[in-house]
Amino acid sequence: MRLHRLDITAFGPFGGSQSVDFDALSAAGLFLLHGPTGAGKTSVLDAVCYALYGAVPGARQSGSGQGMNLRSDHAEPRTRTEVRLDLTVAGRRLEVTRQPPWERPKLRGKGTTVDKAQTWLREYDGAAGAWKDLSRSHQEIGAEFEQLLGMSREQFCQVVLLPQGDFARFLRADAEARGRLLGRLFDTQRFADVEKRLAERRRATEARVREGDAALLADAHRMQQEAGDAMELPELAPGDPGLADAVLEAAAVARVTARERLTVAHCRLAAAESAHAATRRALEDVRELARLQSRFAGARQRAERLQERAGDHHEDRQRMERARKAEAVAPALELREAAEEEHRRAARAEARARGMLPDSHTDAGVGGLSSAARRAAEELGGLDAARRAERRLTGLAEERSALDRQDRADEDVLREAETWLAEWDTTRAALQSRVDSAQEAATRAEQLAVRRDPMRGRLDAARTRDRLAADLEEAQQRADASGQRALDARAHWLDLKEQRLNGIAAELAAHLTDGEPCAVCGATEHPAPARKVAGHVDRETEDRAHRAWQQAETRHTEDDQRLSAVREALAAATAEAGDTPTAQLEEAAAELEREYARARRDASALHAAHEELRRTEQEREQRLTDRQQAAVRAASRLTRRDALEREQAQLEAELTKARGTSGSVAARAAQLERQVTLLTEAADAARTAEDSAQRLKDADARLADVAYRAGFDTPQAAADALLDPAAHRELQHRLDTWQTEEAAVRAVLAEADTAHAAQQPPAEPATAEHAAATAERRLREAASARDAAARCCTELDRLSARATEAVRRLAPLREEYDRVARLAALTAGTSADNERRMRLESYVLAARLEQVAAAATARLQRMSSGRYTLVHSDDRTGRGRSGLGLHVVDAWTGRERDTATLSGGETFFASLALALGLADVVTDEAGGVRLDTLFIDEGFGSLDDQTLDEVLDVLDSLRERDRSVGIVSHVPDLRRRVHAQLEVVKGRSGSALRQRGV
Known part of the structure; x- marks a missing residue:
């Protein structure tokens, strides 16, 4: 580049x-x-x-x-x-x-x-x-x-913009801090992910093995519950070796014992079944004898009660004979009662119908009433056309009222539309302003969102910085205290050692024996051996003090390491958070969050503002359309109103002739309809009353003839002999019951077995029932024991099979767990095979650090005139892990020392050489991209x-x-x-x- x-x-x-x-x-x-x-x-x-x-x-x-x-x-x-x-x-x-x-x-x-x-x-x-x-x-x-x-931005800033301060801290940092920096530059996260993945797989596989062992132990506990004292569980926990074999062995012993118990239960059940069958047969014989004796005694009692009620039975038979004769007269009686009831109803209906007629028709016959009804109906038929005209006239009035309502509605529409449209420009400008404001808030919210995460990270770093500042003082005090305790323990040990050396002669004299040579001088006589004085210090006391000093020294080393870790973490947090107070950062972060919340809240109204603007524009178009349509409807209603007025005048002239003296044609028609209905109903009622009177007279004559032929003097005597259905059923039931009871008594008394049983001594079923109940209880107990033993065998077989299958399934899982556990411990640096306790990521970073040290040495030797050489060390430091040590070899003294001991000037050119060497290595790691321009800062x-x-x-x-x-x-x-x-x-x-x- x-x-x-x-x-x-x-x-x-x-x-x-x-x-x-x-x-x-x-x-x-x-x-x-x-x-x-x-x-x-x-x-x-x-x-x-x-x-x-x-x-x-x-x-x-x-x-x-x-x-x-x-x-x-x-x-x-x-x-x-x-x-x-x-x-x-x-x-x-x-x-x-x-x-x-x-x-x-x-x-x-x-x-x-x-x-x-x-x-x-x-x-x-x-x-x-x-x-x-x-x-x-x-x-x-x-x-x-x-x-x-x-390269990422962090790598670029470390390689191209060489910050000397960072590398000076790198020279003085411990292995953990160097690991974090090298991990960012060389991207070894994949190796850390491998460690994490192996650890996760180990935990997951271990959990599955423990889960399988727990399920196996659960089955073993269920087998123990079934087997009782016949099975002893192994005292092993899930995950312990040998658990599977111990469970299967205990299950086999339990199955054999359960089968022996099942055989014994079968034998006991067979004996109980034989005894129960014998007692059941004896009980049935005794019960049968008692039943027959009770049956004979009951029949004798029933015969005595029949003899006492013989008179009542004779009266019931005579009454039933008279009722059967009266049944021949019942149809004529029913017919006469029906005719009488019908005649009474017809007379009441005729009186009611004549009472509603005018006085001129009250005494008219059936013919006169019918003629008057026909005349009124003919006059009513002539009013149909007038009634249709009257209904049309009512419809015209309603139609004109509807036109008036439409006129008023359209006037309201026109007035409301004009008012709304007059304010359109102002409304649209206000809505557009809301849209613009919400859009600006959305833009501001996006810009503020970009600043939130860095601010939160800096605030978290500041809080960590404050917490670590307090932890640093506590760690310093703990390290000072543990150092003083280590010094005190060493002084105490040295004092005890000196006391022991002073009294060592007495300790040696304790092993002298007369005639045996002394281990010091070789003499066989011991005239004055030394004696132990009070407060003598023996070897055990000295060793105990020595161990206490070693433990105190170890704790002091651990406290020093923790102090170094806190200092490094505090430096990292301070570098990220700066010197700004946490309260000020919290206030700035809170203000940023408030600004972001306000912007988000204002921006949330953007969609609603857009929608409201769109709805308002749609409403404007609709109101323009409504105003135009209302004007068109008003013009069409003027033509329709003129036509309705002409038709109304014509119909009113026709109805004036048809109404006559009534208020309306409908009133006249209603009057005639009521008159026709009343006359027709009165004529029908009079005709029905005449017919019912004739039928009543015929029914009286027929009833008298039927009663005489049935043997009754008067129809009333026949009516008295009749029985209603309930009384007839009751009387017949008493007669049938008498006959049935008499036949049953004769049959029982004639039975040979019953008569023979009555001559035997009284039966005792309670004794037989007690013996049968005892045998049945013993049978149930034996069957329950047999079933329990069978269930136990079946359940033990099922659980044993499931345990065997579980052991078979767990075998490859145990092998996988052993393999994964060994790999995870090796990559995590906790395995005994990993002698230097070096993690996989540390191993990779150590190789990179070795390359960086070699590249930096080429320049450091030139800067220091051949005096200094940087070397990588993978030795363990204290109780920590190894792999990321960095030492400097001083050619003048020939000794190797830690880079933290360099002076200020030496640290500068050592860190510069390290930075240039790191730039070369990272460049090669990045794929050989040339970096033709570099910057070195201060x-x-x-x-x-x-x-x-x-x-x-x-x-x-x-x-x-x-x-x-x-x-x-x-x-x-x-x-x-x-x-x-x-x-x-x-x-x-x-x-x-x-x-x-x-």
Whole structure:
């Protein structure tokens, strides 16, 4: 990648338009970017990063990498912020232009509006000699540059814009911090994902194995419940080896015991069935004897009760005979009663009909009434035409009323339409203003949404910073306390050791035996062996104090490691959050959220405003149409009203003749209809009354004749002998019951078995029932025991088969778990086979760090005149894991030491060499993309003249690879040594750029 030209407008501290000719600066190979503090040296590098990735370096972002905070405060209100970069990458000449969101004054009216961010990408076509457009999509252009460069924004800022401060921290950081930085640069997330995936698979497989063992144990518990004391469960937990074999062995023992119990239950059941059958037969014999004896006694009692009721039975038979004779007279009686009832109804109907007639027709006969009804009907038929005319006249009046209502409705429509249309212009302007306001709010909400996530991230980092600041003090106190305890424990151990050495003679004397040589002097006589004094310290006490010191030392080491981790985390959080107080960030974040909520709330009315404007325009069209149609209807109603008035006059003349003295033709017709109806009903009622009187006379004669032939003196005597259906059924039931009971008694008394049983002694069924109940209870118990034993065998067979199948299914799963567990432990660095406890990701990063150290050493030796060499170390540090150690070898002393022990100047050129080496390795990792332009930011002020010359020689040697290096510094001595310069001049109206020595 080679930069050609950079154009900046209203960006950062640059209020106007500034240009940088990188081709002229790069011709010298080494150029200097300098200026006073705060002039904007770093903003030039920010502009390069923003042009490529649409965001500035992470440490300098404030809210959003492409937000309006990039705009210069010195710029004119109508000058838009813009960055244009011309560069060559991967053999292609490209030009990218970016414009961040811009809050500008409105073209009309007061206030401001926000324009969206704009991005253009063009490519130079050498054959055509012209630029051609490629894309205007912000996301597509960012993805295109990330693919061409092979680096993310973070990698680019670390490789091309070399921040020395980051690498100085890298030299002093521990393995975990180095791992995080290298992981971001070399994208080793896939290896971390492999570790995570293997760990997840191990947990999942282990859970499945435990789940299978738990199911197997559950089946074993169910088998134990079925088998009772015949089965003992193994004392193993899910996941323990040997669980399956132990469960299957216990199940086999339980099945054999259950089958033996089933055989014994079968034998007991056969014996109980035989005893139960014998007692049931004896019980049935006793019950039969008792039944026959009770049957004979009951028959004798029933015979005695029949003899007592013999007189009543004779009277019932005589009464039934008279009722049968009276049944022949019943039809004539019913006929006479029906004729009498009919005659009474007809007489009442005739009286009621004659009472409603006029006095002139009250005494008329049937013929007179019929003649009067015919005359009234003929007069009614002549009024049909008049009634139709009268109905038409009523319809005409209703039609004219409807025309009047339509006139009033159309007048209301015309008046309302005119009123509404008069306010149309004002209404439309108000609705359009609502649409415009909602649209501006939607645009503002999009711009604010871009700034929310970075602000939240910075706020979280600030909170983490505050929390870690408190944790740092606590960790420092804990480390100091544990260090003091370790010193006290060591002093105590040394005191005890000294006391033991002072009394070691007594300890040796305790093992002396007369006649045996002394282990010290060899003498066989021991006249005065030393004796233990009070408070003697033995070896066990000394060892216990030594172990206490070691444990205290271990805790002190752990506390120091935790303190280092807290310091590193605090530095990272401070780098991300800056020095801004958390309360201020919370207030800024809350204000941003409130602005975003207000914008979203105002923007939510956009759709409703559009819809209301559309509905209002539709209503205007409808009201114009209604006004036109109302005018047309009013004209047509005038013609119709004239025709109705002529027809009404004609009909009123006809009806005046037809009404006569009545108020209307309808009233006259109703009067005649009522008269015809009353006369017709009266004639019919009189005719019906005459017919019913004749039928009543005939029924009386027939009834007297039938009663005489049936043997009754009068019809009333026959009526008294009749029985109603209920009484007849009751009497017949008593007669039938008597006959049935008499026959049944004679039959029972004639039975031979019953008579023989009556001569036997009284039966005792209670004793037989007790014996049968006892035998049945024993049979149920035996059957229940047999069924329980059978169920137990069946359930044990089923559960054993299921357990065997479960063991068969679990076998490959156990093998898979063992294999995955070994792999997961190996990649996580916890396996005994992983001697250095190095994780897979750390292993890959260690290889990368080894490459970086080798590439950095080539330059570090030259900068340090061959004194220093960077080497990678994979030794373990403390109790942690190994793989990311970095040491420096000092050729003057021949010793290897940690990079954190370098002085300030040594740290600078070591970090510079490390940065250049990392740039080479990341470039190769990215696919060999050439980086022809590099920038080095600050740090030269800590070097002496000789070291500075050596460092500049190394940088100047980069031209051998056709590279140009830009040094960002305000060190005065560099202005004499580097001739090609880009100066940033600070002024009240903003900063400006000047190129010198090119």
